Amino acid sequence: MAEGPGFQVERLRRLFRFFAATQCRGRSPVYEALSEGVAGNDDLLNLLMSTPGDQRRPSLLFAAVNLLLASNPGSALAGYYPIHGGRRAVDDRLMPAFAAFCAEHRDELGRLLRTRSTQTNEIRRCVALRLGLDHVHRHWRGPVALVEVGASAGLNLLLDRYRYRIGGQETSSEDTAPVTITCEVRGGTPAGRFLGPIPEITCRRGIDQHPVDLTDPEARAWLEAFIWPEHTGDLAVLQGAIDLAVSTANVDVVPGDATTDTARLLGELPGSEPIVVFTASLLSYLTADARAAFAAQLQQAAAHRPVAWVFAEGPGLVATAEDLIALEGPLARRNSLYLVGASLRDSERREAALLALADPYLRWLAPARNETDDFQWLPTSTDPD
Ligand SMILES: C[S@@+](CC[C@H](N)C(=O)[O-])C[C@H]1O[C@@H](n2cnc3c(N)ncnc32)[C@H](O)[C@@H]1O
Structure with missing residues (x-):
């Protein structure tokens, strides 16, 4: 099968599912639910396709959203993030809140995904x-x-x-x-x-x-x-x-x-x-x-x-x-x-x-x-x- 855009999106879908199961389970209920949710959301997967191939990782999308949340602490999504003062447990409104936040900040998010790279220091x-x-x-x-x-x-x-x-x-x-x-x-x-x-x-x-x-x-x-x-x-x-x-x-x-x-x-x-x-x-x-x-x-x-x-x-x-x-x-x-x-x-x-x-x-x-x-x-x- 040729490695066209469709192939790449499927690869990314699997990567989010793998990330949910191997990295998030037991460590982050929010990212586990969101990784599963993004894996099932073609619009969000396509947004990440604007990023250079070697940077197309779940952590890049989540960091870009997290950065934008720091200046939007009153948003519904921030309510699920204890690091932004949120206290709400994961429920079925989390993924819709994530998708809505990404849609509202689509331009800024797109710019971050195109220009930033994964950067952690543990x-x-x-x-x-x-x-x-x-x-x-x-x-x-x-x-x-x-x-x-x-x-x-x-x-x-x-x-x-x-x-x-x-x-x-x-x-x-x-x-x-x-x-x-x-x-x-x-x-x-x-x-x-x-x-x-x-x-x-x-x-x-x-x-x-x-x-x-x-x-x-x-x-x-x-x-x-x-x-x-x-x-x-x-x-x-x-x-x-x-x-x-x-x-x-x-x-x-x-x-x-x-x-x-x-x-x-x-x-x-x-x-x-x-x-x-x-x-x-x-x-x-x-x-x-x-x-x-x-x-x-x-x-x-x-x-x-x-x-x-x-x-x-x-x-x-x-x-x-x-x-x-x-x-x-x-x-x-x-x-x-x-x-x-x-x-x-x-x-x-x-x-x-x-x-x-x-x-x-x-x-x-x-x-x-x-x-x-x-x-x-x-x-x-x-x-x-
Ligand atoms: C996941 S971070 C780990 C940072 C640090 N070692 C730690 O454990 O916290 C990986 C780092 O490797 C850097 N990196 C990736 N490819 C590299 C390369 N070819 N040469 C030098 N640095 C590279 C990235 O810029 C990033 O800062």
Whole structure:
């Protein structure tokens, strides 16, 4: 079948249904109902067709509507969004209110969909970064340089400025930090301290195709628009992290493409200590060829200086960039979860280890029981269906 507009709309319809079932169920009754509703509404699906192909995602439509709701808090739709002060439970008037709001703001919505791209920054993923840093530190003692590729606004680069409550335990030395990251531990909390001390970070840099300038109120509002309707706590955490980043001015995200600029930008960093390259939710933006190109960039950089790639990404996507025995089995198909791992590379060797399987937003993680764990012990009922 030719991939004409009709084919694309059907693809989008399936994507909304998949999003409802795998991302929203159990996390957001409002987005679950709206995703199902949009899947059955050709007018709204066609509206999203004005967006460039690689950006046609449910999250883009929902963020654009959410942004417009921030300046229309009295609308019927805002009544369903706790982040806009709404208290109404999901009922059969939600989808009509959504469709009416989209019709009323069709021009503005169309402009946002044509010109904006998906932009999130989830600082809970710092937990994955810290697990990776612990692993790196066990193999390479001493300070490290830190680079996040696909860094968005760069909020994960401030990992040592946040407090952590992991598996109910405070694990931070930053007692006065204004932002607390919480993460549940599944499969049994390992004995002792779950996360080790953060090593000295000699320099920190973000690379992103579209860096977010947090001093620009519009860019800030767009980032905040990706918070889901019921997640008022997440909004407070994001706002706290943004305020911290703006006040410390310690976040440097430079424009660059993961697939062509990574090796050059790593090569420009001062010093000779190992570089920890963190990616979280980047690989889903890259084609299989682009993922291989990114892995080749890391290898190129590792010829000059040790490079550790710490990742929180879909297992099947990691499998295309990294050779791991555990990924030859069913683990590679558990793509609604994220695999946390680290791959240490220098001019002579490359060694990867799996550290945890986690919810994509790091609301929970299940630590690996050993470095080749394929997580068969973790019930698949954990995976959203
Ligand atoms: C889902 S966000 C994740 C941001 C951050 N890593 C986090 O976990 O919160 C993905 C980011 O990757 C960036 N991105 C997508 N493709 C890229 C590429 N080829 N090179 C660099 N950045 C890219 C996007 O601009 C976006 O900021």
